[in-house]
Amino acid sequence: MAKYKTESLRCWDKAKELRQGVYDGIAKARDEGTMIVAGGTESAIALPAGFDMEFLGGEPYGASCTFMGIKDSSKYMKYFEAAEAAKFPRDLCSYMRLGFGSFLCNSYAFGGTYPKPTFNLQTHICDTHGKWYQIMSELEGVPYNCVDYVPFEWEIENESEESKDLKRDYVKNQMLDVIDWMEKVSGKEFDDEKFINAVNWECEATNLWARCCVVNRSIPAVMDEKMMFSLYVIAVLMRQRKAAVDFYRELLDELEDRAARGIAAFGDERLRLLHDSQPPWHSLEIFRYLEEFGAVSIGANYSFALSGGWAYDKENETWFPADPPRVAGVELKTREDACAWYANWLLEYHIVLRSLRFSGRGKNQRMHDIVKKWHVDGVMMHLNRGCEGTAVGQMEMRYYFSENNIPSLTYEGNHADKREFDLPRTKAKIDTFMETLGVRKFSEE
Amino acid sequence: MIEDFKRIYETRHEYIKGWKEKHPDRKIMGYMCTYMPEEILYAANVLPIRILGAHEPQNVTEPHIMGMFCPFCRDVLAQGLLGRYDYLDGIGITYTCQHITQAYESWVLHKKIDSFFIATQNSTQTPRALPYLRGQLKLFKEKLEDWTGKEITEEDLRRGIEIVDTTRRLMREVYEMRKAEDPPISGLDSMFMVVASQMSDKEEFNGILEDVIKNELPGRKAMEDPGIRLMMIGSENDDVKFIDMVENSGGSIVVDDHCTGGRYFWNTTEKTGDALTDIADRYIKRPPCPIKDIPARNRTAHLISLAREWDVAGVVEIQQKFCDPHEMDKVAISKGLEEAGFPTLYLEFDVTVPVGPFRIRIEAFLETLGSEDLF
Numbered sequence: 092m093a094k095y096k097t098e099s100l101r102c103w104d105k106a107k108e109l110r111q112g113v114y115d116g117i118a119k120a121r122d123e124g125t126m127i128v129a130g131g132t133e134s135a136i137a138l139p140a141g142f143d144m145e146f147l148g149g150e151p152y153g154a155s156c157t158f159m160g161i162k163d164s165s166k167y168m169k170y171f172e173a174a175e176a177a178k179f180p181r182d183l184c185s186y187m188r189l190g191f192g193s194f195l196c197n198s199y200a201f202g203g204t205y206p207k208p209t210f211n212l213q214t215h216i217c218d219t220h221g222k223w224y225q226i227m228s229e230l231e232g233v234p235y236n237c238v239d240y241v242p243f244e245w246e247i248e249n250e251s252e253e254s255k256d257l258k259r260d261y262v263k264n265q266m267l268d269v270i271d272w273m274e275k276v277s278g279k280e281f282d283d284e285k286f287i288n289a290v291n292w293e294c295e296a297t298n299l300w301a302r303c304c305v306v307n308r309s310i311p312a313v314m315d316e317k318m319m320f321s322l323y324v325i326a327v328l329m330r331q332r333k334a335a336v337d338f339y340r341e342l343l344d345e346l347e348d349r350a351a352r353g354i355a356a357f358g359d360e361r362l363r364l365l366h367d368s369q370p371p372w373h374s375l376e377i378f379r380y381l382e383e384f385g386a387v388s389i390g391a392n393y394s395f396a397l398s399g400g401w402a403y404d405k406e407n408e409t410w411f412p413a414d415p416p417r418v419a420g421v422e423l424k425t426r427e428d429a430c431a432w433y434a435n436w437l438l439e440y441h442i443v444l445r446s447l448r449f450s451g452r453g454k455n456q457r458m459h460d461i462v463k464k465w466h467v468d469g470v471m472m473h474l475n476r477g478c479e480g481t482a483v484g485q486m487e488m489r490y491y492f493s494e495n496n497i498p499s500l501t502y503e504g505n506h507a508d509k510r511e512f513d514l515p516r517t518k519a520k521i522d523t524f525m526e527t528l529g530v531r532k533f534s535e536e
Numbered sequence: 537m538i539e540d541f542k543r544i545y546e547t548r549h550e551y552i553k554g555w556k557e558k559h560p561d562r563k564i565m566g567y568m569c570t571y572m573p574e575e576i577l578y579a580a581n582v583l584p585i586r587i588l589g590a591h592e593p594q595n596v597t598e599p600h601i602m603g604m605f606c607p608f609c610r611d612v613l614a615q616g617l618l619g620r621y622d623y624l625d626g627i628g629i630t631y632t633c634q635h636i637t638q639a640y641e642s643w644v645l646h647k648k649i650d651s652f653f654i655a656t657q658n659s660t661q662t663p664r665a666l667p668y669l670r671g672q673l674k675l676f677k678e679k680l681e682d683w684t685g686k687e688i689t690e691e692d693l694r695r696g697i698e699i700v701d702t703t704r705r706l707m708r709e710v711y712e713m714r715k716a717e718d719p720p721i722s723g724l725d726s727m728f729m730v731v732a733s734q735m736s737d738k739e740e741f742n743g744i745l746e747d748v749i750k751n752e753l754p755g756r757k758a759m760e761d762p763g764i765r766l767m768m769i770g771s772e773n774d775d776v777k778f779i780d781m782v783e784n785s786g787g788s789i790v791v792d793d794h795c796t797g798g799r800y801f802w803n804t805t806e807k808t809g810d811a812l813t814d815i816a817d818r819y820i821k822r823p824p825c826p827i828k829d830i831p832a833r834n835r836t837a838h839l840i841s842l843a844r845e846w847d848v849a850g851v852v853e854i855q856q857k858f859c860d861p862h863e864m865d866k867v868a869i870s871k872g873l874e875e876a877g878f879p880t881l882y883l884e885f886d887v888t889v890p891v892g893p894f895r896i897r898i899e900a901f902l903e904t905l906g907s908e909d910l911f
Contacts, residue, residue, distance in 0.1 A: 178870075180863045182604060213831075215658055218634050221830035222864040229833070229868060237831040239659035241631055254655060257671040261657065264664045448634065451641040476604050479860065483634055486600050487642055 093358025095311045098349070102341050106321050109338060113145075113328045114155070114201040120145040121199070121206035126277065130224055133397065133444065134214030135238055137331040137433060138269060140289030141281040147206060149223065151327050153186030156193070156200045157372040157507040164373065164509055169196060171508060179226075184219045185477030185507035187226075194230055210234040210276050212269065214437075216242075217447045217480040234276040238265045242445040243438045245453015246403045255438070262434035263427075270426065283426045289331035290429045294415030294436055296330040297400030299339035301412035304395040306346040308465050311355030313346045316366055316388035317378040318356055326398035361385035362530055363466055367458070367488070368393055368473040368481040369506035374514050377521070383532045384525045389465050392443065392457060393481060399441035409460050413440040450484020455491040462497055469498040469528055471521075477505035500524040538721065538752055540744050541728035545774075548735045552585055553623055555737055559583070563625040563684060568612060568640055570734075570800045571630040571656055571825070573673055575815050578738070579688045579696030580680040584628075586734035587612055587621060588774055588796070591887055594618070600642040606635045606856040607887040608772050613639040616647055626683065628652035633827050633861055652679060660820045660828045669816040677812065693811035703738045704801040706745040711798060713753055714790045715846055720756035723768070723789025724779045731774050731796050759788060764905050767843050767878075768792040769869070770854040770885075771862040778889045782852070785895055786902045791846035793839055794854070799823045826861035835865060836872035843878045849905045852898070853882045879905060 120127045128139040132148030139146060156167040170192025175181060179191055197205045211228045214237070215221030221237045228235035241258050244250040274281050300323060307314050314322070322342060329335045348354075364381065366388045371377065378388055395401070402413035416423055416432055423429045437444065446454050461467065470492055472485050485501070492499040502520050505511035525531070544551050556564060565577055566587040577584040589611025596617045597610040615621055616639075627649050629640040644651045654676045657665050677688050707730060713720050721729075733741050763786040768779075774796040779789060793799050805818040829835050843851060851873050855862040870880045881901040883894060 178867050180866075182858050183860060183863055215830060218827055218860045219864065221658065222826065222861065225830055225833060226864060226868065228831075235831050237659065239657050239662060239665070239830070241655050241657055244653070244655070248653075251675065254672065254675055257668055257675075258655070261664055261668040265662055268662065268664070448631075448637065449641070450638070451645055474602050474604075479605065479634055482602050482604070483638060484641065486598075486602055487645060490599060 095353060095355035095358045095360060097356070097358045098354050100318065101345055102338065103321070105338060105341070106325060109325055109334060110321075110328060117145045117147050117206050118199065118201055118203060121203065126279070127206050127208040128210060128212055129208035129227065130212045131214065131216070131220050132327050133216055134212075134220070135266060135433065135437060137286065137289035137293045138238075138266060139212055139273060140331045141270065141283065141286035142273070142277065142279055144209070147208060148328060149190045150186045151324060152193070152200065153189040153507050154369070154372050156189045157509070158375075159200060161373055167200065170198070181508075182476065184223065184479070185505055187219055187223045189507060190223070190227060191230065194227065207231055208233055210236070210273070212273070213237045215239045216444045219480070236269050236272050238262065238269055240437070240444070242441070242448055245445065245449055245451070245456065246405065247453045247456055258438055259431070259434050262438060263430045266430040266434060267427065283429075286426060287423045287429045288333070290423060290433045291416055292333050292336050293331045294400070294413070295417070296326050296335040296339055297398050298412045298415045298418070299336065299343055300326045300398065301395065301400040303339065303343050303346050304390060305412065306343070306350050307389050309350040310363075310466060311353065311357070311360040312363065312387055312389045313349040313354060313356055314390070315356035315378065316370070316390050316394060317375055319390055319394045320370065320375070323394045323397060330398050357382055357387045359385045359533065360387045362387070362468050362528065364388045365458070365461055365465065365467040365470045366391040366393075366473065367470060367485065368475045369478060370473065371504045371509075371512050372506055373509040374504075374512055374517075377514070377517060380518055380521060383534065384530050385533060386525070386530070388471065389467065390461075392446065392461060395461070396441075396443045399437065399444070401442050402440055408456070409464065410442065410457065447480030447483060450487060454484045455488055458488055459491070459495065459497070469500065469524065471524075472499060472501045473506070474501050474503045475506050476503065476511050477507050498524070498528055537744070538725055538748055541725060541732040544732035544736050545728050549620060549623075551736060552583075555583065556623060564623065565626040565628050565652070566621055566624040567628045568636050569630055569632040570795045571632060571819055572628060573654070573676070573815050573819065574738075575693065575696035575700045575805075576673060576677055576680065576688070577696070578699045579692035580677075580684050580686060582626075582680065582684065583737055585624070586731075587615060587627075588731070588735075589887060590615060590620070591775065593888060597642075600646070601638050604858055605638055606771075606858045607885070608856045608859075609635040609639040611887045612636065613642050616643040624649060626650040626652060628654065630654045630656040631658070632656075632825070635859070650683060652676065656819070658828050659830050660824050661830065661832060661834070665820055666813070666816055669820065670813050673812050673816055690811055693815070697805050697811060697815065699738050699742070701804045702742045703733050703745065704804050706742060706749060707733060707801045709749055710745070710753070711791065718757045718762055719788065719790055720753040720758055722758040722783055723792070724776060724783055725758065726789075727774060727776065727779055727792075727797060730798075730800060734796070734800065759783065762788040764788065764850070764902050765790045765846065765848045767839075767846060767848040767851045768794065768797070768854060769839060769851060770794050771856045771859040772796055773854050773856075773885065775854075775885060775889050777891055778854070778885075778894060781891050781895050782898050785898050786906075787898065789852075790848060791842050793823060793842060795825065798842075799825070826865040829865070833865075833868055836869055839869060839873060840876045840878070843873065843876070848878065850879045850881065850901060852901070853880055854885055855883075857884050857886050
């Protein structure tokens with residue numbers, strides 16, 4: 092009999108419906124000739140929400156291509172092959188290559204032809220992002236703009252307020268410029284009210300998801316990371332929509348109820364692990380493999396914070412869910428208000444975007460905080476060849492964990508390109524790691 | 537003399553240590569990217585020195601940087617971890633690519649050294665970049681003032697600009713001479729010149745440059761047969777063995793665009809306002825690294841213009857393995873150059889270069905470029 096009681100998540104089907112709805116909406120917009128905007132979802136996606144449009148986000152689209160190809164990888168492999176035939180090197184961002192390939196094959200992974208956008212809009216969050224949509228725009232022949240983004244440094248570096256103000260103004264003013272540009276290239280009027288709503292909802296949705304992740308400090312964990320991938324992605328895809336806020340309110344209630352009743356994600360939890368980086372979307376079974384040892388991955392900085400929403404408590408040197416405008420007592424009345432708030436939100440509270448650029452002491456501190464607060468026994472780090480941003484600082488993190496007696500495992504792979512992942516070898520590494528932790532498979536006990 | 541360029545390059549550490557003995561009251565800051573505002577360092581009486589790799593296999597960086605980050609950044613970090621730059625008083629970097637930032641962060645984690653991070657912007661095309669960059673440069677200036685205990689005045693900044701601009705102007709003059717049918721300086725010596733300028737006191741170096749321009753280059757022929765004129769573009773490359781091989785295989789590199797080449801010094805400072813604004817403006821207007829060339833792709837036009845002005849027959853694209861910014865540019869740049877009539881050859885570099893196999897490819901490339909001469 093399992094140690095803990097488990098239950099299916101009541102809002103699981105709702106999450107699936109919301110995810111599918113995004114992609115169906117894009118297909119519909121393509122077929123009806125209405126506005127599509129494309130860009131990274133790890134960007135200021137509330138900006139184009141001032142228009143009636145559907146947003147095609149490159150990263151979740153790439154992840155979906157890979158995940159959908161679990162049983163038959165030939166479909167998304169042809170996207171990679173098309174990108175390689177077009178001479179894009181194989182070590183580039185996997186999501187980006189899937190995007191290139193999808194366009195070059197004139198194929199939409201969710202059916203039909205590639206949904207060409209009206210324009211592309213990106214936020215330059217890593218070496219790749221700004222260039223990614225520069226290339227897409229050249230391939231597609233559509234206008235392109237990009238908000239440059241210089242993140243705040245990690246709190247431990249004590250960046251001056253003057254430097255932060257420069258960054259706030261820089262991002263805010265670019266946002267205002269980009270709104271004018273979007274109107275010009277689309278020929279449509281930007282609706283400030285829609286934009287303000289989108290900013291509010293983005294902040295509320297990410298706050299709520301952060302609170303959901305805090306609930307997972309419970310023992311047993313109410314979510315395991317494989318489950319979280321289906322839930323965090325709502326924020327990734329549509330955090331600027333009210334439906335995401337409503338969903339996360341419902342999810343938070345359910346998770347708090349589960350925690351109160353001791354309902355586990357995994358009934359035989361006896362070991363808690365923290366993952367790092369995107370998972371290998373083609374091989375999520377490694378998370379089920381952990382369960383053979385009684386181990387559950389309780390999350391990752393990636394899945395907790397990919398869409399932002401984490402503030403820093405200087406006194407206690409820890410992170411907590413950031414307050415959205417309405418909770419902070421701030422009313423966003425104008426476009427300028429919204430851009431100012433939004434710029435600061437992305438700079439101050441979007442710690443994954445920060446971690447794509449800056450690691451060192453700050454990233455180590457963040458990871459250690461999660462280890463402590465979520466009662467983690469060991470860390471599994473995906474040395475992800477497909478995303479250099481998430482690989483930033485990983486080897487130093489491993490060093491840091493070793494110096495702080497936190498067991499860690501690294502495994503090489505690629506979050507979207509299965510050709511660069513060795514499942515048997517990864518399982519063998521997990522076996523060895525578990526041995527160092529003194530844990531055997533249930534079947535061997 | 538021209539030989540000084542190679543000497544400084546090959547004996548960089550001895551040179552810098554010797555400089556330190558002559559100037560014990562001045563500090564030395566190592567930097568890792570050519571967006572570092574050296575003008576401000578000279579204004580502070582600090583010697584800026586570019587940290588480059590040694591082109592030797594090493595095994596010290598694997599615990600610090602994942603193997604799929606570029607070999608250059610790992611080679612640079614290796615120099616720090618091996619103690620070869622222990623004479624530095626400080627290390628600095630601007631906000632640049634993730635790879636070299638890794639090298640910087642690991643260096644700072646493991647070596648006791650004063651560190652300076654300048655949060656420069658990436659985009660050079662938004663009008664918001666100038667006030668932003670000026671603001672960050674001001675903060676950097678203030679940190680230097682604390683570090684050195686010396687105020688940096690407007691006059692000091694003008695002096696710093698003049699020192700660095702003189703180097704840029706003189707090296708540009710040398711590059712202009714390479715437009716000649718028989719260039720007076722080889723691609724290899726030109727690269728030694730540029731890299732030596734990054735590793736030496738520019739006030740001394742300017743004297744060498746002036747002497748070379750005035751007394752050595754006029755009437756000089758670098759090579760008996762200059763061969764086929766080539767442009768070399770790409771990511772950081774100070775691979776002397778490769779350039780030497782190309783120029784001994786029938787090619788002549790007459791112009792380039794990479795950060796141990798022309799991209800480092802191409803434009804000088806325009807006097808428009810206060811010194812910090814002028815410095816910021818210069819870095820915004822310089823030929824961009826691919827990572828700064830967003831949202832519009834402006835590099836292609838600049839490269840085509842170089843190829844035309846220097847009358848090259850073909851372009852060799854060299855890039856560090858795993859260098860994402862340049863990899864993301866390569867398809868469009870190659871296409872642009874080829875459509876403009878300049879065939880390209882793409883080569884992927886590591887810390888050490890397979891000279892033999894590359895020679896075969898270079899010779900084949902040169903043969904295709906010279907094929908008209910066969911008939």
